[in-house]
Amino acid sequence: MASDPSTATVVGTAAPGLALLKTASPSSVTAAGRTITYSYVVVNTGNATLTALSVADTVFSGTGAPPAAVCPVTTLAPGASTTCTGTYETTQADVDAGSVVNTAVASGTPPTGPPVASAASTVTVTIAAAPSLELLKTALPAVVTTAGQAVTYSYTVVNTGNATLTGVGVADTVFSGTGAPPVATCPVTTLAPGATTTCTGTYTVTQADINEGSIVNTATATGTPPTGLPVTSDPPSTATVAVTAAPGLALLKTASPATVAAAGRLITYSYLVVNTGNATLTGVGVADTVFSGTGTPPVVTCPVTTLDPRDSTTCTGTYTVTQADIDAGTIVNTATASGTPPTGPAVASAASTATVAVTAAPGLSLLKTAFPSAVEVAGETVTYSYAVVNTGNATLTALSVTDTAFSGTGAPPVVTCPVTTLAPQASTTCTGTYETTQADVDAGSIVNTARASGSPPTGPAVASAPSTATITTDPAPSLALLKTVSPSSVTAAGRMVTYSYLVVNTGNATLTALSVADTVFSGTGTPPVVTCPVTTLAPQASTTCTGTYVTTQADVDAGAVVNTAVASGTPPEGPRVASAASTATVTIAAAPSLALLKTAFPSAVVAAGQTVTYSYAVGPGRIARCTP
Known part of the structure; x- marks a missing residue:
């Protein structure tokens, strides 16, 4: 830029002078790295030509390399001017400072005297702050x-x-x-x-x-x-x-004890619940989904119902075993755990099953008794009682009692049971009756051995140990004898009398080898030989044995024939038994008299010298009167 012409008239004295106007283009910048061109307009305002013209920055706030002013001419005649220039690249420090202030002074040398300098000229380049x-x-x-x-x-x-x-x-x-x-x-x-x-x-x-x-x-x-x-x-x-939501639960169900053997046992179920996911679960609980038990299902309680990931809790529930469970053989319990994550539907674990095994131990006991425990005669009724107890842990069905050994000779007892199903520890009494026979009495005892049996829910039937009831007989063998004679009186020798021996088995045992023997006999003739139609007598049975005797004169003379006899027999056990003696007396009424019977032999003769034998038969009786 050039000023309007100015004319100075120097009169006389030399008066060298300089003027400087410094400008910058652009006059404002916004960032480091921008180039500023400084212009230095130098005017020789004196009356002497100036040489060695130069411009120097005396104050410069810029932090970069200062501008180096270059002047196209270095000699200025009075009134002449030149524009020097210099450039400067802004720095960040300049930007941070907000401006670059540059003050310069122009100087030149007059023909005589010292150099002259212009007044200082300042230009400020502003930098608008825009921090962000x-x-x-x-x-x-x-x-x-x-x-x-x-x-x-x-x-x-x-x-x-x-x-x-x-x-x-x-x-x-x-x-x-x-x-x-x-x-x-x-x-x-x-x-x-x-x-x-x-x-x-x-x-x-x-x-x-x-x-x-x-x-x-x-x-x-x-x-x-x-x-x-x-x-x-x-x-x-x-x-x-x-x-990434991944809620999850795991469940492990266990039971203690793992094996039971009887109803009434308490099982404690433990449900170990583990949060296997990455989200906290609330409302954690356990539910049994399958339960084979026949009693009241376990009520599951959990000590905590909120689980952080990897945390766990053990829930518990108890169950009382029933007989139906024992009979079933196992108790199966399947459960699942569930919980609610912070978002989304509830989650459930896989099912976990705990099976409690039942140790099967079916058993029966039998006690057989008889009433009465002793009999004396055939025909008595004996009632057998069979007390059956289920001593095992399983319910038994199809209960029955069977006599396995029976010494009785009559129709065996038919056993009937009021119930045929027995729970463990339950009992029933079965009964059967029997009528004794004489053979039983003769045997001395009736031995009856029985076994009870029943079917458990699984497996083969079970049987009790044998139980024996023995009925004793009290052998009381005895005989009675009644001896009679017919006729009971005679009047002469040579009469035949028949002895009858009524033998009665008055005991409770059959007697064999029955016989009758005369123990006292006053007859002087051949004693009677006793014969019995039977030689075995059951109790209360009788037989009549007989024997005959022909009276002798000595008997007549004695006035009676006394005959005492005893019957005897052999019981099934022990020595022979004998009856009391029984006596029969044949009386002979005394009637003394003589009778003569005279005979001659031969009864006719034919010649002299023959011998005639006379016989005189004399005996008791009437006197026969002979007539010539």
Whole structure:
């Protein structure tokens, strides 16, 4: 630029002078690296030509290489001017300073005297401050599945303004995590325009975060420009860590004891519930889905109903075994556990089964008794009682009692039982009757051995040990004898009398080898020979034995024939028994008299000299009168 012409008239004295006008183009910049062209208009305002013209910056606030002013001419006649120029590249420090102030002075040498200098001329290049920041927040990993995982947050901070920022930092403004928030650290805290830094912070995932389903973290970056208030990145940057929901439960069901043998036993079921997923479960419970028990099912109680991942609890329930369970042979119990995650439907475990085995031990006992326990005669009725007790642990059906050995000779007893099903420890009394026979009495005892049997729910039938009832007979063998004679009186020798021996078995045992013997006999003739039509007599049976005798004169003379006899027989056991003696007396009434019977032989003769024999038969009787 050139000024209007100016004319100075120097009169007389030399008066050298210079004027300087310094300008800058552009007069304002916005960033480092911009080139400023300084123009130095130098005017020789004196009256002497000036040589060795130069321009020098006397004050320069720029932090870069100062501009070197170059003048197209270095000699100026009075009134002449020249424009020197110099360039300067702004630095960030200049930007941060807000301006570049440059003051210069022009100088030249007159023909005589010292150099002259212009007044100083200053130009200021302004730099408009525009501090700004941007933030990009990221998280690694972007998806988590379990509590305890570490998430690393990265905060990439960029100085998008034109001013260097100091005290650069990052702050989380929104954080949904429930643990200790991440503390961000930055490797550098001063950022030139366009520079970046990555700050980091770590966070440990909590179970509450998993339950929530995500972790939201919003942050801003701040920095302080050389002048003015601190700046904050806008908009904020958010990183969301997603949670892959995988709720799960496991159940292990056990029973104690694992084996039972009787009804009434208490089984304790334990349900170990484990949260195998990554979400906290609430409302945790256990339900039996299959239960073969016939009693009241176990009521399951859990000490806690909220389980964090990998936590566990043991729920319990009790059950009292029934007889039907024992009879079934096993008790099968299947259960599932369930719980509700923070979101979504309830989850259930796989089924777990506990089977309680039953130790089968069926058993029977039998006690056989007889009433009366002793008999004396045939025809008595004996009642057998069979007390049957189920001594095992299983219900028995089709109960029956069978005589396995029976010495009786009559029709065996028919056993009847009022019930044919017995629960363990239950009992019943079966009965049967028997009528004794004479052979039983003769045998001395009736031995009856029986066994009870029944069918358990599974397996073969079971039988009791044998039980024997023995009925004794009290042998009381005896005989009675009644001896009679017919006729009971005679009047002469030579009469035949018949003796009758009525023999009665008055005991309770059959007698064999029956015989009758005369123990006293006053007859003088041949004693009677006794014969019996039967020689075996059952109790109360009788027989009449007989024998004959012909009286003699001695008997007549004696006036009576006395005959005493005893009957005897052999019982089944023991020595022979004999009756009391029985006597029969044949009386002979005394009637003394003589009778003569005379005879001659031969009764006729034919010649003299023959011998005639006379016979005189004399005997008791009437006297026969002979007539010539």
